[in-house]
Amino acid sequence: MTEKFDAIIIGTGQAGPSLAARMTQEGMKAAIIERKLFGGTCVNVGCIPTKTLVASARLAYMARRGEEFGVVIDGDINIDMKKVKARKDGVVERSNQGVTNWMKNMDNLTVFEGHGRLESANTVRVNGALLEAGKIVLNVGGRARVPDIPGIGEVDYLTNSSMMEMDSLPEHLIIIGGSYIGLEFAQMYRRFGSRVTVVEMGDRLIARDDPDISDAVKDILENEGIDIRLNATCVGFEKRGDQVAVTADCGPGPEEIVGSHLLLAIGRVPNTDDLGLQAAGVETDERGFINVDDQLATNVAGIWAIGDVNGKGAFTHTSYNDYEILAANMFDGDPRRISDRFTAYGLFIDPPLGRVGMTEREIRQSGRKALVGKMMMERVGRARERSETQGFMKIYVDAETDRILGAALLGIGGDEIIHTLIDVMYADAPYTVIQRAMHIHPTVSELIPTLLASLEPLE
């Protein structure tokens, strides 16, 4: 027997639950399917737990610096990883329960706990039941990529998900991958007290950003004693008793790195291999991400893909923004589009990086005339007062339109202050609006107008 709905949502990531709420408010009878944990990656094994752990790690770091600030802590600073994990679990549990209860108590919504698979363009199989709807929305997200690296079958490895079960301190954590996820874990575990080595295949960290940011991030991490191996073109693993040996170069180079734990942080793959896309005729790109148009429609009428699975963003805010765009198009007659949004993200090491818009490389490639302003965090009073002067801020402006093209704020508060720029960009206002604004002293934000007053042509 087929159960009929107006809409079926597969996955309860950062977009599906809000869409379910909107659909049911609009009087639709909807179904939502979750095969694992309500709230998906961000809530359970992504943003929320990692940032909770980052907070513990920062406290450990600052406690060790107490003496510098005249704060005397008699005795050693010790980390109780069981308590660190318990605190993290508590924060996650609250969010996970929030989404679970929200879904299970929503009027007009039927929750299915199981694996959903498309059987045609308007039917989905879950737990043996066949569901039918004219509208199907895929919010299935992704998971850690585990590539076929030589020796991978021989060794134990961790991913962002299994890291969440750690309640003891690795003696030496080797992290493969020098991008966002890897670097956040690297600093956090170094601060907890592990020896940490980051092995990156490319010639710099966080390669999507400009080289000056990569270099500054590398300095920040190395200053805390993290070993960073770049240009690891030939990674391989070998078991050594209960340890793991990692080779990084094929040619003659520094010897292999032997550690107690191995974390793979080399990208994400979409959860589309077992979704029945072929049965429905939904097309993907060569990496398995679902192709969508500017309003999130797939090539099959009545099927949309939102969140990480469409490859148009890999963040909680892009997934949620996908929901807003889809809901606006579906219910409000408001033709919002993905291309309306600016790229924006944070790297939550300490100090954090807040990013918006184009990189310098992209600006140069676009051939625009641009202005640039750059300021070291050492110039910022707030940073000096807090003895946290690492990093810099830089902003690019279009020389003809006065619009902000992009910015990178690497320094204390960078992840928050970037929103000043983001909002002006969405307002489509010239940079002079911020330059002439009176900001509060003593903050990091007060230096943004000063920085904008110092723009020079980008040579």
Ligand SMILES: Cc1cc2nc3c(=O)[nH]c(=O)nc-3n(C[C@H](O)[C@H](O)[C@H](O)COP(=O)(O)OP(=O)(O)OC[C@H]3O[C@@H](n4cnc5c(N)ncnc54)[C@H](O)[C@@H]3O)c2cc1C
């Ligand atoms: C370690 C880490 C840290 C991160 N930190 C940040 C951060 O600080 N800021 C930020 O913006 N982003 C961060 N992200 C990214 C962020 O977690 C994702 O972008 C976000 O979760 C959006 O995902 P989503 O909505 O596409 O789906 P997801 O959250 O991935 O959820 C998809 C859900 O679908 C379910 N599912 C999949 N297939 C099926 C199926 N066939 N049937 C039923 N259910 C299915 C899954 O079980 C899952 O619950 C981080 C990610 C990781 C891994």
